[in-house]
Amino acid sequence: MPDKELPAPAPSPAARRSDTTRTAILTAARERFAADGYERATIRSIAKDARIDPSMVMRYYGSKEGLFAAVLDVDLRLPGPDGLDPHEVGRVLVGHFLDLWEENEVLTVLLRVGVTNPDGAARMQGIFRDQLMPVALRVCPDPEQAPARAALTASQVLGMAMARYVLRFPPAVALPREEVVAWLGPTVQRYLTAPHP
Amino acid sequence: MPDKELPAPAPSPAARRSDTTRTAILTAARERFAADGYERATIRSIAKDARIDPSMVMRYYGSKEGLFAAVLDVDLRLPGPDGLDPHEVGRVLVGHFLDLWEENEVLTVLLRVGVTNPDGAARMQGIFRDQLMPVALRVCPDPEQAPARAALTASQVLGMAMARYVLRFPPAVALPREEVVAWLGPTVQRYLTAPHP
DNA sequence: CCCGTTGGTCAACGTTTGTTGGCCAACGCT
DNA sequence: AGCGTTGGCCAACAAACGTTGACCAACGGG
Numbered sequence: 302m303p304d305k306e307l308p309a310p311a312p313s314p315a316a317r318r319s320d321t322t323r324t325a326i327l328t329a330a331r332e333r334f335a336a337d338g339y340e341r342a343t344i345r346s347i348a349k350d351a352r353i354d355p356s357m358v359m360r361y362y363g364s365k366e367g368l369f370a371a372v373l374d375v376d377l378r379l380p381g382p383d384g385l386d387p388h389e390v391g392r393v394l395v396g397h398f399l400d401l402w403e404e405n406e407v408l409t410v411l412l413r414v415g416v417t418n419p420d421g422a423a424r425m426q427g428i429f430r431d432q433l434m435p436v437a438l439r440v441c442p443d444p445e446q447a448p449a450r451a452a453l454t455a456s457q458v459l460g461m462a463m464a465r466y467v468l469r470f471p472p473a474v475a476l477p478r479e480e481v482v483a484w485l486g487p488t489v490q491r492y493l494t495a496p497h498p
Numbered sequence: 499m500p501d502k503e504l505p506a507p508a509p510s511p512a513a514r515r516s517d518t519t520r521t522a523i524l525t526a527a528r529e530r531f532a533a534d535g536y537e538r539a540t541i542r543s544i545a546k547d548a549r550i551d552p553s554m555v556m557r558y559y560g561s562k563e564g565l566f567a568a569v570l571d572v573d574l575r576l577p578g579p580d581g582l583d584p585h586e587v588g589r590v591l592v593g594h595f596l597d598l599w600e601e602n603e604v605l606t607v608l609l610r611v612g613v614t615n616p617d618g619a620a621r622m623q624g625i626f627r628d629q630l631m632p633v634a635l636r637v638c639p640d641p642e643q644a645p646a647r648a649a650l651t652a653s654q655v656l657g658m659a660m661a662r663y664v665l666r667f668p669p670a671v672a673l674p675r676e677e678v679v680a681w682l683g684p685t686v687q688r689y690l691t692a693p694h695p
Numbered sequence: 696c697c698c699g700t701t702g703g704t705c706a707a708c709g710t711t712t713g714t715t716g717g718c719c720a721a722c723g724c725t
Numbered sequence: 726a727g728c729g730t731t732g733g734c735c736a737a738c739a740a741a742c743g744t745t746g747a748c749c750a751a752c753g754g755g
Contacts, residue, residue: 318722319732338614340537344713354734359714415665416613417535422665429667448669452661453681456670460657464649468612468619470626472645473653483695484650488685498680515752516702541743551704556744 323361325351330358330372335406339369339414339421369414373424375407377432382439390440391490395482398458402466409466412459429455440493453492457485520558522548527555528569532603536566536611536618566611570621572604574629579636587637588687592679595655599663606663609656626652637690650689654682 317323329350333342344365348355362368378401380393402408411428414421429451437451438444461481464473476484514520526547530539541562545552559565575598577590599605608625611618626648634648635641658678661670673681 317731322732338537340535341614343711345711355713356715356735357733360732365713413613416610416660417538425665426667449673449677452667452669452673453658455667456657456661456682457654457685458657459660460653460655463613463656463660464653468622470623470649470652472649476646476649480646484689487695488654488688491685492681498684514701519702540741542741552743553705553745554703557703562743 319361322351322353322357326353326358326361326368327371330368331406331410334369334372334414335409339418344368366420372407373411373414373421375411375428377401377428379432379436385436385440387440387494388490390436390493391488392482392486394436394454394489395458395485396478398462399478399481402462408462412462412467437493442494442496446497450493454489457488457492461485516558519548519550519554523550523555523558523565524568527565528603528607531566531569531607531611536615541565563617569604569607570611570618572608572625574598574625576629576633582633582637584637584691585687587633587690588685589679589683591633591651591686592655592682593675595659596675596678599659605659609659609664634690639691639693643694647690651686654685654689658682 326347330342330347333347333350336342337346344358345355347368348358358365358368362371379397385393411421411425415425416422433455434447434451437447437454441447441450461473464470465476465481523544526544527539530544530547533539534543541555542552544565545555555562555565559568576594582590608618608622612622613619630652631644631648634644634651638644638647658670661667662673662678
């Protein structure tokens with residue numbers, strides 16, 4: 302038998318018996334990547350958290366980078382054209398991002414790895430371009446300014462996430478959610494809709 | 499590592515014959531740490547950049563963490579009580595931070611490592627607390643709100659630095675300096691001096 | 696001139712990393 | 726029952742890392 306039949310019995314998204322293990326790995330990886338960043342999160346530690354053998358990670362995700370890519374499938378679920386009151390877009394966006402950041406650690410992973418790893422930075426650029434820019438295009442007065450205004454918005458949102466969830470500056474952590482919205486909402490509102498200063 | 503008896507012939511800042519090598523190491527380390535982050539910047543690669551032997555790094559800085567600590571001696575040189583027009587503090591601070599960020603890579607190192615490494619985050623908190631908070635205390639109306647207002651300021655400044663110098667979002671990089679000041683200046687001004695919303 | 700001090704190189708160490716292949720147990724069809 | 730397929734573990738690999746200590750070369754005061 303010179304020809305080896307590859308395992309490949311279920312290339313389709315059928316339910317596999319190993320799905321529980323797969324998601325256990327994914328969950329542990331998300332936590333480890335969020336806590337330690339890309340380089341310090343080792344496959345061995347992820348495997349230990351998931352209570353399986355390190356070699357299983359390789360089997361199911363090919364490599365550390367493959368696992369990382371699987372973790373980083375992020376959908377910001379930004380509001381569509383409806384539900385976007387142009388007068389409230391600032392507060393709405395800030396609140397939405399706070400929700401996202403506290404709902405799970407994916408965004409922390411993204412930020413931590415985007416800062417460390419060039420591939421992570423590229424992925425972050427992609428998410429910014431594909432998900433935040435359209436919102437800016439919809440609400441800002443001059444479409445030509447949309448990229449700049451989206452970038453300004455991103456800078457403020459990312460900065461607060463940084464101070465609050467990654468660096469954990471005590472005053473930023475202590476700030477109640479509604480107060481963050483009250484401060485940052487008008488800023489984002491201005492970045493997106495105010496006339497060019 | 500308290501105080502071991504180093505060869506210590508010149509514990510005082512006297513001129514040593516090896517100073518050129520020492521600064522060569524420090525320069526190479528700053529660039530490598532800025533480009534690669536703490537974990538990926540290896541002592542071997544730093545030594546190769548400085549064209550010396552890896553063991554010299556150990557000799558002069560004790561360990562990788564020692565070298566890292568030597569790199570991270572950051573003085574933001576924020577303006578003192580004089581030269582702080584309360585009506586212009588926003589624009590002044592934003593401009594000053596842009597200067598700092600473009601003058602050398604130390605702040606990029608700090609941010610990159612602050613995000614990855616817990617010690618780096620601690621150091622960043624220290625710089626924030628010791629250097630930015632006093633400014634907020636001086637210009638903001640209610641001293642009790644100073645920490646929160648300083649944190650808000652830090653979030654916006656850090657976020658822009660992130661988007662522009664670390665993640666390199668194209669629209670953020672393309673923004674001319676004066677436009678960044680025009681957009682972010684009023685924001686910081688409001689965070690520091692406007693009445694609580 | 697001699698010799699202690701300093702600047703620097705070389706080769707090796709022990710660990711940890713991502714990754715691989717072989718082996719065994721449980722399943723599910725016929 | 727029989728047997729191929731799948732899920733999982735174990736032991737090992739090579740490479741790269743931080744770190745160490747032995748060794749040599751040049752300097753400089755007595």
